[in-house]
Amino acid sequence: xxxxxxxxxxxxxxxxxxxxxxxxxxxxxxxxxxxxxxxxxxxxxxxxxxxxxxxxxxxxxxxxxxxxxxxxxxxxxxxxxxxxxxxxxxxxxxxxxxxxxxxxxxxxxxxxxxxxxxxxxxxxxxxxxxxxxxxxxxxxxxxxxxxxxxxxxx
Amino acid sequence: xxxxxxxxxxxxxxxxxxxxxxxxxxxxxxxxxxxxxxxxxxxxxxxxxxxxxxxxxxxxxxxxxxxxxxxxxxxxxxxxxxxxxxxxxxxxxxxxxxxxxxxxxxxxxxxxxxxxxxxxxxxxxxxxxxxxxxxxxxxxxxxxxxxxxxxxxxxxxxxxxxxxxxxxxxxxxxxxxxxxxxxxxxxxxxxxxxxxxxxxxxxxxxxxxxxxxxxxxxxxxxxxxxxxxxxxxxxxxxxxxxxxxxxxxxxxxxxxxxxxxxxxxxxxxxxxxxxxxxxxxxxxxxxxxxxxxxxxxxxxxxxxxxxxxxxxxxxxxxxxxxxxxxxxxxxxxx
Numbered sequence: 001x002x003x004x005x006x007x008x009x010x011x012x013x014x015x016x017x018x019x020x021x022x023x024x025x026x027x028x029x030x031x032x033x034x035x036x037x038x039x040x041x042x043x044x045x046x047x048x049x050x051x052x053x054x055x056x057x058x059x060x061x062x063x064x065x066x067x068x069x070x071x072x073x074x075x076x077x078x079x080x081x082x083x084x085x086x087x088x089x090x091x092x093x094x095x096x097x098x099x100x101x102x103x104x105x106x107x108x109x110x111x112x113x114x115x116x117x118x119x120x121x122x123x124x125x126x127x128x129x130x131x132x133x134x135x136x137x138x139x140x141x142x143x144x145x146x147x148x149x150x151x152x153x154x
Numbered sequence: 155x156x157x158x159x160x161x162x163x164x165x166x167x168x169x170x171x172x173x174x175x176x177x178x179x180x181x182x183x184x185x186x187x188x189x190x191x192x193x194x195x196x197x198x199x200x201x202x203x204x205x206x207x208x209x210x211x212x213x214x215x216x217x218x219x220x221x222x223x224x225x226x227x228x229x230x231x232x233x234x235x236x237x238x239x240x241x242x243x244x245x246x247x248x249x250x251x252x253x254x255x256x257x258x259x260x261x262x263x264x265x266x267x268x269x270x271x272x273x274x275x276x277x278x279x280x281x282x283x284x285x286x287x288x289x290x291x292x293x294x295x296x297x298x299x300x301x302x303x304x305x306x307x308x309x310x311x312x313x314x315x316x317x318x319x320x321x322x323x324x325x326x327x328x329x330x331x332x333x334x335x336x337x338x339x340x341x342x343x344x345x346x347x348x349x350x351x352x353x354x355x356x357x358x359x360x361x362x363x364x365x366x367x368x369x370x371x372x373x374x375x376x377x378x379x380x381x382x383x384x385x386x387x388x389x390x391x392x393x394x395x396x397x398x399x400x401x402x403x404x405x406x407x408x409x410x411x412x413x414x415x416x417x418x419x420x421x422x423x424x425x426x427x428x429x430x431x432x433x434x435x436x437x438x439x440x441x442x443x444x445x446x447x448x449x450x451x452x453x454x455x456x457x458x459x460x461x462x463x464x465x466x467x468x469x470x471x472x473x474x475x476x477x478x479x480x481x482x483x484x485x486x487x488x
Binding site: 022028029053058068070071077078079084 | 190191192196198199200201202203204205206207208209212213215216217218219220222223224225226227260362363365367
């Protein structure tokens with residue numbers, strides 16, 4: 001019995017260590033602050049906030065990197081929306097979304113939400129519970145990239 | 155701390171299941187309006203995960219977690235609850251204007267209340283005597299509602315909570331029909347007010363800062379009284395007839411008195427009565443009282459007129475501005 005356990009641990013440990021070294025995913029959240037200069041020109045600054053208020057526009061940035069020795073295939077990044085943040089858009093990064101807690105995925109325009117009277121209505125950005133990017137091609141060794149989406153503090 | 159975030163699209167090709175059309179559709183949808191928003195003091199946490207396969211099955215890694223504390227936003231609105239000007243009369247006391255104060259912020263906040271009655275734009279300044287906090291039924295009742303004392307019992311409201319506030323005023327005796335008097339109620343967050351974005355460090359609910367919201371953390375709305383008064387003018391005339399066919403007031407001549415009551419103004423008068431003593435050396439002609447051309451009995455009964463041996467009396471009741479009432483009676487010279 002003890003032997004089997006040891007074997008299992010031995011089999012798991014290197015894989016985890018390897019995985020941790022293989023791909024890194026770095027998460028940053030910025031808040032968009034609009035400032036107007038003396039000439040009346042508006043500038044959007046992105047700050048890394050410690051505190052936010054309802055209505056603040058947040059930019060979530062995910063940096064990924066394949067630091068391992070093997071290409072990472074079937075690469076999928078998933079970001080559950082914090083419940084206090086309403087999804088706004090994902091720029092041109094074209095994610096799949098879920099509006100039911102991650103059970104079903106699709107384009108927002110293809111999804112619907114059940115109503116109390118039994119009918120369904122078209123899903124809106126505010127319904128999004130999860131965002132997902134699924135990559136067609138493997139991430140090559142040393143490959144990096146950046147994904148982003150915007151949300152508004154509810 | 156300020157930095158420009160490098161934001162760009164995916165460097166690597168995504169699965170072709172997504173389309174730019176979907177994104178445009180998503181952007182075109184309106185942003186849903188939120189009320190008070192996320193409660194002050196709560197934490198927003200974000201963690202993403204990546205799954206992939208390097209040949210040995212699926213592996214998942216989590217990103218770092220980013221935590222953001224939600225600050226308290228100070229926002230309040232005041233709305234007049236009177237759909238139209240409230241009618242009042244010269245010298246009237248305890249005239250009530252009703253307002254609603256709503257905490258639009260995301261934390262519990264106390265609000266100080268003040269009134270402004272001399273801001274102009276009207277004909278007179280109502281004299282504000284008291285402010286009351288409603289007990290929840292929306293109806294003013296001095297015995298059930300709470301007299302407001304600034305600083306002592308400032309109403310504390312949860313996010314999205316409203317309270318009804320009654321402002322009591324006296325109407326000066328000098329006002330005339332049609333005059334308007336405006337009273338504004340101002341509610342200001344006790345934590346502080348100012349330009350949107352002004353921050354009060356550490357004073358927010360839940361340990362964060364308190365930040366002035368788009369309302370400036372104070373709100374105001376105006377209610378108005380309109381003087382709805384009426385005046386009564388009485389004009390009395392007499393016509394003498396006698397057996398000679400002349401207008402001479404000789405003994406035995408008959409005198410017909412006509413009293414016309416004219417009510418003017420936008421209001422009405424209530425309990426209006428016309429009383430006239432029968433002059434000395436004349437005798438009342440029994441059964442001669444008329445109102446609007448219709449005869450009235452002399453007895454104090456269901457109809458509006460009576461004669462009690464020394465005077466006639468006609469009860470006109472409530473008469474609105476713009477109306478007239480005509481009363482006649484006859485006497486005979488002794």
